[in-house]
Amino acid sequence: MLDTRIGWTSDRRWSDEARTPWNPGAAYRALVSGGSPRGTAWRRPALLAFILGCATSAAVSGRFTPRLILDGAIAFAFLPLFAAAAFAVVFRRRRTAVAFGQALDLFFIGHAPSLLWLIGLAALTLVVDPRGLGPWLVPLECSLIAPAVWGLWIDFHFFREVHGRTPREARHDLILHRTLAWSAATTYFLGIAIWGEVLPQVLGWVHR
Amino acid sequence: MISVRAAAQALVAVAVVSGAVGDRVPARTPVEIGGYQVLAADFHVHSATWSDGALTPWGLVLEAQRQGLDVIAVTGHNQVSDGRVARWVARELGGPLVLTGQEILAPHHHVIAVGIDRVVDSRLPVADQIDAVHQQGGVAIAAHPRTTFWPAFDSTALERLDGAEICHPVVYGRPDIQRELEAFAEKGTFAAIGSSDFHGLGRMGMCRTLVFARDGSAPSVLEALRARRTVVYADGGHVFGPAELVQKAARFPALREASVVTPPASPLDWISRVTGLLGLVGLVLAGSGVRAGSFSAEQQ
Numbered sequence: 001m002l003d004t005r006i007g008w009t010s011d012r013r014w015s016d017e018a019r020t021p022w023n024p025g026a027a028y029r030a031l032v033s034g035g036s037p038r039g040t041a042w043r044r045p046a047l048l049a050f051i052l053g054c055a056t057s058a059a060v061s062g063r064f065t066p067r068l069i070l071d072g073a074i075a076f077a078f079l080p081l082f083a084a085a086a087f088a089v090v091f092r093r094r095r096t097a098v099a100f101g102q103a104l105d106l107f108f109i110g111h112a113p114s115l116l117w118l119i120g121l122a123a124l125t126l127v128v129d130p131r132g133l134g135p136w137l138v139p140l141e142c143s144l145i146a147p148a149v150w151g152l153w154i155d156f157h158f159f160r161e162v163h164g165r166t167p168r169e170a171r172h173d174l175i176l177h178r179t180l181a182w183s184a185a186t187t188y189f190l191g192i193a194i195w196g197e198v199l200p201q202v203l204g205w206v207h208r
Numbered sequence: 209m210i211s212v213r214a215a216a217q218a219l220v221a222v223a224v225v226s227g228a229v230g231d232r233v234p235a236r237t238p239v240e241i242g243g244y245q246v247l248a249a250d251f252h253v254h255s256a257t258w259s260d261g262a263l264t265p266w267g268l269v270l271e272a273q274r275q276g277l278d279v280i281a282v283t284g285h286n287q288v289s290d291g292r293v294a295r296w297v298a299r300e301l302g303g304p305l306v307l308t309g310q311e312i313l314a315p316h317h318h319v320i321a322v323g324i325d326r327v328v329d330s331r332l333p334v335a336d337q338i339d340a341v342h343q344q345g346g347v348a349i350a351a352h353p354r355t356t357f358w359p360a361f362d363s364t365a366l367e368r369l370d371g372a373e374i375c376h377p378v379v380y381g382r383p384d385i386q387r388e389l390e391a392f393a394e395k396g397t398f399a400a401i402g403s404s405d406f407h408g409l410g411r412m413g414m415c416r417t418l419v420f421a422r423d424g425s426a427p428s429v430l431e432a433l434r435a436r437r438t439v440v441y442a443d444g445g446h447v448f449g450p451a452e453l454v455q456k457a458a459r460f461p462a463l464r465e466a467s468v469v470t471p472p473a474s475p476l477d478w479i480s481r482v483t484g485l486l487g488l489v490g491l492v493l494a495g496s497g498v499r500a501g502s503f504s505a506e507q508q
Binding site for chain 2: 013014015017018047051054056057058059060061062063064065066067068069071072074075076112115116119122123125126129130131132133134135137188189190191192
């Protein structure tokens, strides 16, 4: 049910991913006091990998097949891995009362907007003819800004409430995490092309 | 009472099972025309390994089988390692034929190198890149040669180029881009190439090349490309290639259909789609079903 004073519902019929993004500060305050069962650190990263696999399967074949879900999950496993590794670096910088496993579990709630974006991507690729997807590419890339910014807002509150950081420290942790995770993911995903194509284009825009 | 989360898990399970049942390698009849085997090929495919694709190299091989392709070239962005992995997997699985390739990415042009084993330096002038491809026994194809790429291809490069993409997913719904690719093709005598530039969005082979090869081996496919024995069915009813081969291929409507028509979704596919989407939304949004009672700010 919704507590109107803080705008957060404790109704467990909704998942943490559904409840947290709307008022992450209040949600994280409540969640950190509740604790997490042991051995749950991998659950949310695994959910992210699974949904990445499902979106891949939908985009590639127009159906959800175990072969493509597994392949997509493996192909994009670098995203949860780099996010978790970068989080580990940030986690070790300062003392925190929360155990690493619980902190990681709670941190991955911040991926909720990305999960919904991925499901939206899957829905689009399932209803639009594959030959008609070309014009959607740029709008899709632009729409990635929404989950990215929303995730920043959620994670800022995560560092404030779960790690007990000041606003300034939380901003620093957030910047460090994103710098590490996103630069590693971009370098891996775009790979050698970054030097051959992407960098010259960026430099071209800068010198224009 | 069944919780929403359990129902969501059941829906995802139904989606995956129905998807698995529909996920089959299509039965195909080999086509021979004028003493040549007609092979369906996609010479521009990317993996998720350093080339911003969506599938692993071995995933590409399995997907190529499902899309009815006889030949693919895995063209890493300025690297060939994922192509080597895919080629090894295909040999172990018994097909399709995988050619190791590279998409040579330079700031002002892209060239597809097919049938090479070593990386071609993207900093070389385009004519020298093509020479480097030929020295390795490969063929060089202009990748999506839109007008912005044209200045890079001087007369020497155009003379040495083996093929040019004339069907590419960017042309769908964009006749102006189709005309650009056709205008480039008129600059030389190139093999007509249809490629999906597969990164994961859309279907592998949704633009494809019909190769008239002496047999299904790599040297035969490369020889056919050098000899310009290819036919491509493109958007808007266009067909490209030597007139004699186009006429002969017209007697096999299935070749055209496989090139330009996306197979419609079966009832099983729709079950997989609807249950899958509902299940995934449920998985993300549904909790344990336990009503934990009111949480108030005073409890902090």
